[in-house]
Amino acid sequence: MRINKEDILDYNQGLLEPHQEKLAFTKREVTGAEQIIQKLIDFQIAIPSWALGTGGTRFGRFSGGGEPGSLEQKIEDIGLMHALNQSSGAISLHIPWDTTSDAAATMSQAKELGLVFDAVNSNTFQDQSNQEYSYKFGSLQHVDPRVRKQAVNHNIEVIKQGIELGSKSLTVWLSDGSCFPGQLNFKKAFQNTLESLKEIYDALPADWKIFVEYKAFEPNFYSMTVGDWGQSLLFANKLGDKAYTLVDLGHHLPNANIEQIVSLLLMEEKLGGFHFNDSKYGDDDLTAGSVKPYQLFLIFNELVQGMDENKMNHAKDLAWMIDASHNVKDPLEDLMQSVEAIMMAYAQALSVDQEALQHAQDDNDVVTAQNILQNAFRTDVRALVAEARLRAGGSLNPVGLYRKLDVRDKLIRERGAKTIATGL
């Protein structure tokens, strides 16, 4: 199905008056509101092809109905979302969960919906039915060079598909590691992984980047070969200029100071991309900003500060993606909530008076520094985010309109109640 412009206009009309009142108030509260709105319009967050179905846990999966059964339907879903919020204009493919046999057709479907292809993701954390060697004991780290070669070749194949779709980056997340002390020689695992990554790196086109994503634990529970930002940065530095670290918010040990990690990676010019989600305990894949919105804001504060210092384009120079899907919500509603939370944290960070903050830090005025950040975090910027959507042609209230148009029911009628999307 498609959402047409008239539906959006009609719906917005009914919300316009209270919105404008709120906006006028917010503009008096926030300095530089117009520039913030423009930055919000430009900012796009990629949606991964595996997040359109209900996620599961190892204890079960409860499909919500109307899930996309093909790549075309996944693109259709992202198109629906983008029509509503005008902020999810990119798709991140996970291969081989989602592959295309007709790149031109896939590209033209995406283009029609205003979507582009962001980073492509390889998958050597699962065995595919047609593969020769198993990844049970790792992929790029494997003790057997034939397994490593197979995993390297898969990554090269993913790059090829990405080239056809206009992607410019490859994200490599490895589940490689070990579950028991003694299982693995850490040094050899690192060296094998580095050697394999070098082969993949050499296959990158000149204008491509490779992102090395780290994760503290799961599915391996004793050691992960790319377990933290230090290990990822080591790989990235050894690989070269086209290699960067990718931060996934759910991949740290509890209470890690992610904003500090972000700050230092930007200082080193080695932050490449971001996977958004939220968690209480680990890699919980919860909606961004649903549990720790202040942390999300503090991370954005470092991102804005660091990107501005490096003269980076906020919208284009880092790869932004949501990486979350769980069991209990309609995935599209959940993704729209994530996008809204990310936009709010970004808007609040943009409103921080960085000069005043720096003065407070230089004066060791801890109280003022804290107040500057908390005042920004406690400012209601929802009207700015809504205004950005409105100006871009989206809905003032994406979830509200999604529900009013009964999108999920229509998808269930079109696709059936029992379809299951590929992914985890």
Ligand code: PSV
């Ligand atoms: C692993 O937990 C991860 O964060 C990686 O980015 C994967 O590609 C993705 O989730 C989907 O499994």
Ligand code: MN
């Ligand atoms: Mn991730």
